[in-house]
Amino acid sequence: MKVTILQFPGTNCEYDTQHAFEQLGATTEILWHKAESIPSDTNLLVVAGGFSYGDYLRSGAIAKFSPVMKAVTEYANSGGKVLGICNGFQVLTEAGLLPGALKRNDSLHFLSKHHHLKVINNDNVFLKKLSNNDVVNIPIAHHDGNYYIDQDGLKDLYENNQVLLKYTDENGEEKNPNGSVDSIAGVCNKDKNVFGLMPHPERAMEIVLGSDDGVNMLKGFLEA
Amino acid sequence: MIKAIVNVSLKAGVLDSQGKAVHHALDSLHFEGVNDVRVGKQIVLKLEETDKTKAMANVTKMCEELLANTVIEDYEIELV
Numbered sequence: 001m002k003v004t005i006l007q008f009p010g011t012n013c014e015y016d017t018q019h020a021f022e023q024l025g026a027t028t029e030i031l032w033h034k035a036e037s038i039p040s041d042t043n044l045l046v047v048a049g050g051f052s053y054g055d056y057l058r059s060g061a062i063a064k065f066s067p068v069m070k071a072v073t074e075y076a077n078s079g080g081k082v083l084g085i086c087n088g089f090q091v092l093t094e095a096g097l098l099p100g101a102l103k104r105n106d107s108l109h110f111l112s113k114h115h116h117l118k119v120i121n122n123d124n125v126f127l128k129k130l131s132n133n134d135v136v137n138i139p140i141a142h143h144d145g146n147y148y149i150d151q152d153g154l155k156d157l158y159e160n161n162q163v164l165l166k167y168t169d170e171n172g173e174e175k176n177p178n179g180s181v182d183s184i185a186g187v188c189n190k191d192k193n194v195f196g197l198m199p200h201p202e203r204a205m206e207i208v209l210g211s212d213d214g215v216n217m218l219k220g221f222l223e224a
Numbered sequence: 225m226i227k228a229i230v231n232v233s234l235k236a237g238v239l240d241s242q243g244k245a246v247h248h249a250l251d252s253l254h255f256e257g258v259n260d261v262r263v264g265k266q267i268v269l270k271l272e273e274t275d276k277t278k279a280m281a282n283v284t285k286m287c288e289e290l291l292a293n294t295v296i297e298d299y300e301i302e303l304v
Contacts, residue, residue: 058293094293101295106241148238148296
């Protein structure tokens with residue numbers, strides 16, 4: 001399996017992501033944003049976390065006009081699997097590949113800590129190795145992670161099983177760190193081939209780092 | 225030359241955490257009679273265009289594509 005990882009100026013999670021997928025046995029390639037095509041052997045395209053273009057204007061707003069994003073959109077529209085983590089999630093919402101938007105955290109503070117998440121829908125390639133209502137412990141690190149979608153959009157998300165993960169406490173009771181609508185931490189598109197989440201599964205790959213719950217999340221992509 | 229002043233703010237109904245924090249700070253400083261605070265951003269563009277209709281159309285396109293995220297934000301354009 002080949003995982004291609006996008007790198008914009010300001011991306012800072014590309015090497016963690018590479019390390020995580022290589023740990024799981026994938027081959028990887030880091031792709032600079034000036035590329036105009038996605039390598040044809042790509043099985044999964046990851047938009048990694050960081051602060052693309054310094055988050056100027058809005059998180060992800062400038063990155064969506066990078067040369068590579070046209071290829072990303074074509075790749076996603078032809079069924080290719082895309083995962084956006086943190087800033088990658090913001091880029092994918094800005095690019096219109098995922099519904100909703102990410103606002104400034106309600107507390108206005110940058111949050112960097114481990115947080116529990118509950119699996120809401122596992123009928124997709126990303127979370128298929130987990131069960132619904134499973135609780136995982138995954139780090140969050142964001143300033144703009146406050147997921148917003150209007151009521152009609154929210155209804156659509158639920159009807160199509162597009163809500164992937166919610167923020168909870170360790171018992172799976174909703175606990176909202178940033179003000180996200182319905183404590184939503186991650187969503188996918190209708191076709192279930194584009195995924196986005198604010199938490200960082202690639203940072204939860206070994207017990208020594210506090211949790212290895214990210215393994216069963218990222219592995220889902222490699223066993224497709 | 226036309227100057228375009230673009231004001232971008234969160235839509236009504238979208239909670240403005242920064243506005244709330246500023247409101248709270250004004251309360252702490254004993255400024256009374258402030259009912260609501262909304263924080264937005266202002267983007268000022270100097271355009272070569274001299275035709276106001278064309279300028280408005282062009283800046284509107286800029287707002288839709290980049291300057292505002294219309295999922296959460298509204299924009300107002302003033303040409304001077």
